[in-house]
Amino acid sequence: METGAFPLASSLRIQGRVIGALFLREVITRYGRHNIGFLWLFVEPMLFTLGVTALWTALRSYHGSSLPIAAFALTGYSTVLLWRNMPSRCIGAIVPNFSLLHHRYVKIIDVFVSRILLEAMGATISFVVLSIFFIAIGWINPPEDMLKIVVAWVILSLFGAALAILLGSLNEKSELVEKFWHPMSYILFPLSGAAFSVNALPPSAQEIALWIPMVNAVEMVREGYFGSQYHAHYDLAYLVVITLVLTFLALVFTRLAAQDLKQE
């Protein structure tokens, strides 16, 4: 069916088609056609972020910077949604889609990628809509350096995607991954930089905090957003290297998982 002078181009076309088909299937399966349907994709993360913002405002959370709490919660919690939901959706993604692998074009990585795209879209739309809303009502100022935010957001998405694919394929080897991811993601939330500012930490703790990849991304998002009012600490190169290493491992383990998938 698919032949041409460029096998890679035709493979990419097939993969794009399959990911698109899985994406639409996922949208209908998850959100259905009832009430607001696929709008839940970003309404749900928006509700989470608003809830956290309200909670932190009510508790007057201490985060160690001069930023308004709304600004802090928006940048912090939105990034958490990005790296936490992707792995949660990819762990155990294969079992319900097992039978689709009978179609030769459908590979397990396509199942992962379609779910990751959906999560990335949800988190991104939620972040953008809430940003516009908070700016419109005057709670926060418009971003100072949009490009920096985009770069940090994209790299964090790629980090989340690589982590998701790695954990998703490792989970096919051992279901312990699923058992450990829940507590892990719970503990990582406060450690991820969502709820603190690195600058407020003592210097020795700052160094340790920056070993956590997500902290670097949150700090960079905040610098892009509030640059002049926020003293950010991050190491972009470190985040990129970690993301590349995770991507490599993710591809290796997906390949291994695909070899040993025993279908019914």
Next chain:
Amino acid sequence: MIYLENVAKDYETRGGRVRILSDVDLVIAPGEKIGILGSNGAGKSTLIKLISGAERPTSGRIRRSMTTSWPLAFSGGFQGALTGLDNLRFICRIYGVPTEDKIALVEDFAELGAYLREPVRTYSSGMRARLAFAISMAIEFDCFLIDEVVAVGDSRFREKCEEELFKKRGDRAMIIVSHNATYVKKHCDRAAVLNNGTLCHFDDIDSAYRYYDELMRSRG
């Protein structure tokens, strides 16, 4: 053409690696109909998955210049929350075929009426099977893979399936996995027996069956 050369397939199990297929050679020419016999667990389904390209061999080589179907009338891939039409759209998208001109065909063939636009979880098993077969016919392939006898619906629907598959698509290659001697004899040119993961070829179906029967008897 489809060539399987020296193909082996292992699966990882709790008890270690298990070899499901070893040294399998098979050549499928355009239009050829090949029956594959084997007891339960002989590796028939694994062989079908390797031929279709859904799985990769552990060693050996598979070359393909024909398009191959998924195991025919296979209905496990339906998502209950989706309608029959959603499922058709999904399959068409995967194989890069426009859906719109297939809807009437599937509607007519599956005889689901308004149910085509209802979630598949509301279908009876017969309706599911009819939808599965109709969707299988919506995408054209050079080689159809048929895992176990296509026995869905009542006798009138079975006749329709036979007509659609063996008359209208009589020029295609087919691989039929079955226990049923009459069925294989009726539709196949030659047959092969799968035993303990190895494939023995026979030029005529009767000798393939004699060998298969002996195998079954010797196992008691």
